[in-house]
Amino acid sequence: MIIFWGSKGYTKELGHTQTSIECGHCNNVEPWQIMETGRKFTLYWIPLFPYGKSYYVSCPVCQYGHEIEKSEIEKYLNY
Numbered sequence: 001m002i003i004f005w006g007s008k009g010y011t012k013e014l015g016h017t018q019t020s021i022e023c024g025h026c027n028n029v030e031p032w033q034i035m036e037t038g039r040k041f042t043l044y045w046i047p048l049f050p051y052g053k054s055y056y057v058s059c060p061v062c063q064y065g066h067e068i069e070k071s072e073i074e075k076y077l078n079y
């Protein structure tokens with residue numbers, strides 16, 4: 001019997017900052033996005049559970065940004 005398993009990358013938007021931030025890359029002033037990215041373990045192409053999560057704040061215009069800790073998400077959502 002062959003078991004098909006694999007993984008799939010995903011990105012989820014968690015929200016955005018309350019304050020506009022000037023991007024050091026494209027100079028646009030916008031609220032930045034807070035993103036979760038990771039991979040989902042799949043069995044027979046059905047996504048089962050996520051792993052390897054990481055969190056980012058990024059500029060919505062050019063996607064420039066940096067990684068943050070899970071504990072910092074609240075702080076950025078209220079920034």
Ligand SMILES: [Zn+2]
Binds near residue numbers: 023028059064
């Ligand atoms: Zn930018």
